[in-house]
Amino acid sequence: MNALFGSAEPTTYPAPTGPSRRALLGAAAAVTLTAAAAAPAAAATPAQQPRRSAFVTARDGELRLNGAPFRFGGTNCYYLHQQSHYMIDAVLDDAAAMGLGVVRAWAFADGSGQSYRPLQPSPYRYDEQAFDSLDYAVHKAGQLGLRLVLPLVNNWPDYGGMRQYVQWFLGLPDDSYGDGTNHDRFYTDPNIKACYRAWARQLTQRRNPYTGLRYCEDPTVMAFELANEPRCRSDKSGATLLAWAAEMSAHVKSLAPRQLVAVGDEGFYGEAGRADYPYSDYEGTPWRKLVALPAVDYATVHVYPQNWGETSGSKPGTDPVAWGTRWIQDHLADARALGKPLVVEEFGLQVDPARDVPDADARDRGYRAWTDAVLAGGAAGDQFWLLTSRVDDGSFYPDYDGHRIVWNADAANPSRTAAQLFAAHARAMSGS
Template sequence: MQLSALACLLSLYALPLLCEATTVPQKNSKVPPGFVTTKGKEFELDGKPFAFVGANSYWLPLLTSQSDVDATLESMKQAGVKVLRTWGFNAINETELQGALETNLTYYQACTPISSFQWLLNDGPQGLQRLDNVIASASKHDIKVIVAFTNNWYGSDLYVNWIAGAGQPHDVFFTDSRIIASYQSYVKTIVERYKNSSAIFAWELMNEARCVSDTLPAGPACVPGSNTLKTWYEEQSNFVRSLDANHLITTGGEGQFFWEHPLQYWFNHTLVSDYNYNGQAGEDFDHDTLLSNIDFGSYHMYPQSWYPELDHPGSNFTIESWGLEWIDQHIHAANKANKPLILEEFGVSGLQNKTTIYPSWVQRALDTKHATIVHRSIMPWQWGQLGLTEDGGNRPIKYSDAIVDGASPNDGNTFYPNQTQVWDIFTRAAKIQNARSG
């Protein structure tokens, strides 16, 4: 184990924030060979269209067996996957360090009690070297990687608790200068580690940023119209661009809207303003996507879990039709921004639901309309791998604050090769996308 202490913030001048810069950093107009770029609404690779079906696997860097990592990426390659999305973070509290060492848990940061502004970076064989190995294996299998810097649901709240202290709302992550400096310090570590690698498809600022998390509430500074997340997206995308002028950058958001006249629905005899459209989540997909250093739009889709109060027998709500509208709305917004679009996560639970719903969602997401060549890309959540060797494939993994059973965890949305009808949906889509590529 190799640990190096990094001071996240000793003064407000230790790591200047990009919002104070007088000029906005720009992406290189000519990137090195092998780097993905954009041209209007298209992704390109070495001057040719790059359309793809991707895979989500947050758990790959958590594996301790390199042969299992290689086997998973080989399976992805055989299925036609061109892009992998994974976590570039796994932080723990200092009190968890001993347990992490005993269980061989992958971790990249550990909070230290020395200072509330300090964390330890683990760049050794139990730390970032495992992410190195995933990216190297992806490159060997001709798969590009989207790397997320942190997570709304547990990673970011560690920063809040470490630095701002107990009793603070979740959204101080986006506004507290000390927290932003700490985040940027870690981001700089990751970007500089891989900035010259053509295996990186894009940097992702945060997985599913919202005003609220699952452990901390939103504060009064993060409300519809406050532009808290948009400001943070702008500042952090500019910061990443200042470090790396070649790779693509995206938000990693779920794609919620802030419409002047948000959609509503009836529930329990009451007309309810829809959270996904009224700005309460904090995102404003139409305008966030326009930011100069956000290179493409990303959005997620889980209507089954987002609308449990409507998804019941006798309701006129259907998961399938809601998803089709959500896809169309994001296509419209991305077209207005003249930027590519990725349906970066989507899922439903239940094998029958997957079999009946996914074909229409995938078809709609990949459709080309009005003679405009737009090869939109999809990344279902999440990839399931059979035949892993760690503890017979049943090695428990600590994920967030819970123990997840199985080296390739099944969260209900996971799909596996032996689920033939579902598997075929995505392998067929991959063939279509690969045929559209140069």
């Protein structure tokens, strides 16, 4: 999910409303630590082979599997890399029961002394025991026939991210919610880039003890993403982010040539002179140029109109659902022109009368409009934010950001209807 703006916003862009991701996922990380401490340690499991399958490929503007088009309805569940086997089983079993095809989950946790278990406690040092959750999640997904998308770093400070790299090598304070001058050194500092390249190598070449396969050998991993929501606010031209993405996409592709590579960005167009924030150059993200890179296999786009100020309260006459539908359709048309598949890999609406979604029924109508646009428009897939399930005490994972969807809940749960909608959409996308 995308983080929200900081305080220094240009006057042409209305400041979005709602809780910040820093607070939401910080709380989630604290629950992670508590749950991990309370849960019994998982018993060692003999290495097992995942269900054998071909790799997903990209060709002629579509994803393909075994020579046929591959389309999917999917989801996100960022926390798989931190949780107990019970919690991983719970959410992936639910994803399979819904007929979802692809799950996107974080594959990074940088820096020590935080409320999460670091995979990379310090530069070039990796904690073997901390990898157990991610290793098991890949194994479990493979047994269920699910595919995974694994981003390699976070734009935001949650689980370390680019801020941690900048602090490690340059000792600079975080300004990812400001002008980005410090944050954006991530893309240009040679020592930071070397450390990121080493992390990509560590993950892609890692041999999973549960499967016996290296990550780069396992078709369960559909794609590696360069980052979750990369932005480079200090260079409005987009040249800095584009140069970094060109270098790193080629690097990751060389390490994992059989898997797909995506940027993981939100689809901001980076057009100078546009007053509408997501189409403007404010974040320094030239979407069309990023998609056109030769080592990038498919385009990504995120859809959060309420968080981006696309509401009637910020812009009279604006409907966030209609705006989001147009945003999806614009990206579908441009991806077709570029010859690349498109995945709407994050989208969400919050029930908030002040931001044009008065109740769960209105939210679900919005989700139906967006998934219908994906299906009719020929997108390769979509992944709602976010599917969660049971935690170790049997209760449901808390709804930190107002986007939680749960599958095996009773009829009183406000996300039950949305979960059923997404399950039906996944069947329609896969043709099953």
